[in-house]
Amino acid sequence: MPSRRDFLLGASAAAVGAERALAAHGDAALVALLSRHMDEYLALAPEAAASLLTDSRAKAARGRLNDRSPAGKAAEVAAARRWRAELKRIDRGALSPARQVDHDCAAFAYEMLDEVGARYGFQDHALRPGPYLVNQMAGAYYWQPQDFAREPIATREDADLYLSRLADFARVLDGESEGIRKDAAAGVTPPDFIIDRTVAQLVDLRSTASAALTDGPTARAAKAGVSGVDVAAREILDGRVMPALNRQIAALRAHRATASSEAGVWRLPDGAAWYALALRSNTTVATPPEEMHRLGLATFEALRGQLDGMLRAQGFATGTVAERIKALDHDPRQLKPNTDAGRAEILQFSRDHLARLHDLLPRGFRTLPDRDITVERIPMAIEAGAPGAYYEGPPADGSRPGVISINLKTTEEWPTWRLKTLIHHEGDPGHHLQNGVFVRAAGPGMPLNKRFAQFSAYVEGWALYAEQVAVEIGAYDADPFGHIGAVQSALFRAARIVVDTGIHHKRWSRAEATRWMVENAGEQPASAQREIDRYCVYPGQACAFMVGRLELMRTRETARRRLGPAFDVRDWHEAVLRAGPMPMEVLARAMG
Incomplete structure (x- = not known):
């Protein structure tokens, strides 16, 4: 019993x-x-x-583009x-x-x-809100030319899908123009300086439309023996795309005379609530704007103190930290010529460092990324409004490698002491490793929703956290100036929090925000101005980088204290990367 x-x-x-x-x-x-x-x-x-x-x-799907009209957004x-x-x-x-x-x-x-x-506005799949449907960093005119330029055409079917999407490009442009008019009627128009830059880029695209949209694909079609694509593409370009570009230019110009010069969304309908929501969507934590501003200031001051000591150790002891950073930026030993040859040197320097870095990765990671990655220049047609750099992972079909794109409008923005940290952020152990480990862990059976999920604080926070991991695995052991670049990069991201909340919560002007970035963070005026304009059209997104890094470091320390001697950072990195993107508040519960 x-x-x-x-x-x-x-x-x-x-x-x-x-x-x-x-x-x-x-x-x-x-x-x-x-x-x-x-x-x-x-x-x-x-x-x-x-x-x-x-x-x-x-x-x-290759023959269509997303519907960015008001009806598409409503759906x-x-x-x-x-x-x-x-x-x-x-x-x-x-x-x-x-x-x-x-x-x-x-x-x-x-x-x-x-x-x-x-x-009002839009939101991309990474949950990054923007108040203005078309701006210098968003819109079909901005996103599509690079895709068209890379269009693989080997068969008649490929050519027909390309032509279908080229025609759809005109429809999408008109849908966006309808959205511009609808938002304007509700009191939502970009600042005058954003309209000016956006229109200038649209005009540039119009003047180079053939090179940007049709020359590459039609040449590849001809090489593949697919006839008639050049004639059909020209008919679509002249008969549909060019008129749609003209209509979008006119839609923006219609509001230029009455546009405000104020940079922040606080001036828009219910702007304070819009910004608070954008901040939460980007950072994935519920931190109010005023508290976020104080966090940015405190983090900035701590990093400035660290940078001060590092600069003094290398003989840069006179002036403010920002002034010494400016001096380092203009050090001839750190600069490449502002020529095509100099740009080629920057690209090759970056590719070479990626190759050397691969051997250090086992110190911090269990799974290593593949070497299918390259470094290219951002297309000249959009570089005036483009960020300093960005990474694009390889598509599911493997038709191209991962790409780090660098803005080389002027080589003066990329002294060599800054380049390694850029590669760590966009490449390894940043976005490329992040993407590669997750894709490998996902395998063919991973649900698509997990493969597609994006949260800025996780994705960008990891890349900024990876810059610190690069320090920890020895990427700067014989390069003190490169290490200064890593700390300055973190300082810059803390400054972003200060300036983003300054613009949209503290009501700073564009000039005030730019001046703060130059005088305190040591940014060059041209790049600082471009950054400020970015924050104007993607409110809150700039805060995601440092918030994500701080949350990752805090959660790692929680796990280290909990596990004691059993903690191995390689295992923790593996768990975080294999789990895939998640909000920071979810990561703290799952990985702490």
């Missing part, structure tokens, strides 16, 4: 089994729901479908609201720990897509 102890143990085991069965059932329901939501999203976003998918849906918001309601019907308590993370990530994303989407 079983004892009471046996009975209790059996009951306990049965309870555990029932709990696991319940979790398995809940997990399956959540996975199915999120998979359906992703399919619905891809139907609304053909550009994402073309990049993520490898089945027949990808082929069909996306309605979908997000429905997804949010459906997710609430899932019992989170019945899920396994891993699926609770997936649930919480989706809940945050759906909330932001709903709440931000219901307001």
Whole structure:
């Protein structure tokens, strides 16, 4: 006869089994729901479908672009609201720990897509809101030329899909122009200096449209023996695209005379609430703007003190930290000629450092990225309004490598002491390693929603955190000036918090913000001005970098204290990267 102890143990085991069965059932329901939501999203976003998918849906999507008209935005918001309601019907308590993370990530994303989407402007798939549908860093005119320039054409079908998307480009431009007029009627127009830069870039594209949109694809078609593509592309360009570009230029110019010169969104309808929401969407933490401003100032002061000592050790002891950074920027030993040959030297320096760095990565990581990465120049047509650099991961079909694109409008912005840190941020152990480890962990069976998820504080926070990891694994052991570059980069990201909240919460002017960045962070005037203009059109996004880094470092320290001698940073990095993008508040619970 079983004892009471046996009975209790059996009951306990049965309870555990029932709990696991319940979790398995809940997990399956959540996975199915999120998979359906992703399919619905891809139907609304053909550009994402073309990049993520490898089945027949990808082929069909290659002939279309996302609908950025008011009707297209309304459809996306309605979908997000429905997804949010459906997710609430899932019992989170019945899920396994891993699926609770997936649930919480989706809940945050759906909330932001709903709440931000219901307001003016736009929001991209990384949950970065922008108040102005078309600006110097956003819009079909800005995003599409680089994709068209790389268009692979080897067959008649490839050519037909390219021509279809080229024609759709005109439709998307007109949809955006409709959105510009709608937002303007509600009192939302870009500042005058943003309109000026955006119109200038649109005019540049119009004057180089053939080179930017058709010359490369038609040449590849001819090389592949696919005839008639040049004639068809020219008809679409002249008959549809050029008139649509003219209409978009006119839509922006129509509001130039009455545009404000104030930089912040505080001047827009319900601007304070819009900014608070943008700050949360970007940083994925619930920190009010005033508290965020104080965090930026405190972090900046701590880093400035560290940088002061490092500069003194290298003989730069006179003047403020910003003045000494400026002197280092103009040190002839650190500069390449402002010529095509000098630009080529910068690109080669960057590629060579990537290759050398690979051997150091095992000191901090279990899984290593592949070497399928290159460094290129940002297209000249958009570099005036483009950021200093950015990374694009390889597409699902492997048709090109990962690419670090550097803005080389002038080589003076890239003295060599800054370059290694740029490579660590955009390449390894930053975005390229981040992307590579996750993709390898994901495998072919990873749900698309996890592969597509993006949260700026995680994605950009990791890249800035990776700059510190590069220090820890010895990337600057024989390069004190490169190490100064790493600390100055962190200082710059702390300054971003100060300036972003200064513009949108403290009501600083464009000139005030630029001056603060030059005088305190040591940024060059031209690059500082471009950065400030970026913060004007992507409020809150600049804060995501340092907030993400600080949260990663805090969570790592929590895990180190909890595990004691068993803690190995390589295992922690592996866990964080394999789990994939998540809000910082979710990461703290899952990885701390």
